[in-house]
Amino acid sequence: MPGRSTIMPVISLSSVDSALSSLKTCHVSINTGIEVTTDVALALTEHEGNEEEVSKMENLMLDYVSMDRELEQFIQAVEDVTNQVKQERPEQLPDLKSLVDKRFNELKNLNKDEDLLKTDKYLHFKSQLNEMKKQVGAESQNENTSANEIDEDIAVTQSQRNFICPITQREMECPVKNKVCGHSYEEEAIIKIIQTKHKQRKKARCPVVGCDNGDVNQSDLSMDTTLRRAIEIHRRHQKR
Numbered sequence: 001m002p003g004r005s006t007i008m009p010v011i012s013l014s015s016v017d018s019a020l021s022s023l024k025t026c027h028v029s030i031n032t033g034i035e036v037t038t039d040v041a042l043a044l045t046e047h048e049g050n051e052e053e054v055s056k057m058e059n060l061m062l063d064y065v066s067m068d069r070e071l072e073q074f075i076q077a078v079e080d081v082t083n084q085v086k087q088e089r090p091e092q093l094p095d096l097k098s099l100v101d102k103r104f105n106e107l108k109n110l111n112k113d114e115d116l117l118k119t120d121k122y123l124h125f126k127s128q129l130n131e132m133k134k135q136v137g138a139e140s141q142n143e144n145t146s147a148n149e150i151d152e153d154i155a156v157t158q159s160q161r162n163f164i165c166p167i168t169q170r171e172m173e174c175p176v177k178n179k180v181c182g183h184s185y186e187e188e189a190i191i192k193i194i195q196t197k198h199k200q201r202k203k204a205r206c207p208v209v210g211c212d213n214g215d216v217n218q219s220d221l222s223m224d225t226t227l228r229r230a231i232e233i234h235r236r237h238q239k240r
């Protein structure tokens with residue numbers, strides 16, 4: 001019966017075709033998995049989730065990419081075998097399953113793990129992650145700068161009243177700090193007071209109201225660098 005051997009493979013191969021199309025549905029599921037994993041990884045990065053969680057997503061992505069590769073190779077194996085059978089038109093329908101397995105294994109044996117890192121899907125995923133990291137980095141840098149500026153502003157407002165010399169009642173140019181009582185004054189003004197008092201053979205009182213330091217000496221004074229810097233910053237802000 002010459003018709004039998006030709007018809008049989010055709011029938012069997014059409015069932016292979018329908019199996020193939022259901023495998024391609026599988027492909028869609030994997031792609032959905034890849035999309036969801038990308039979304040989660042991006043959200044984690046955006047909200048600065050810990051590195052560990054992001055790297056779990058990267059591993060999951062590699063799993064999907066690996067599944068994707070094997071599925072493609074299986075589909076490839078089925079197509080190769082079908083084409084081969086269609087071409088050769090053998091008298092007897094061969095064992096399709098073992099042919100597909102054989103071809104699938106041939107293709108799989110060429111697989112290397114590091115190749116997964118070079119696949120388009122993984123590279124696309126990584127580039128999206130990096131883009132997000134850059135964005136988040138730029139934003140947090142902006143936040144830090146403005147936070148610093150706010151801190152600086154608060155510091156300036158808080159110490160602004162300290163910028164005024166208790167003697168001259170003007171903003172200090174060259175503040176010095178009294179290490180005994182901790183008060184600061186314009187250098188020139190406090191030295192003038194000390195010298196005047198000492199000439200009168202009197203002790204110089206700290207001019208700050210309420211301070212009980214009754215003996216201020218030039219050796220107690222040193223440059224108030226902190227206050228000096230604060231005044232400089234304050235002046236820069238005023239110029240803006």
Ligand SMILES: [Zn+2]
Pocket residue numbers: 178181182183206207208211212213
């Ligand atoms: Zn004092």
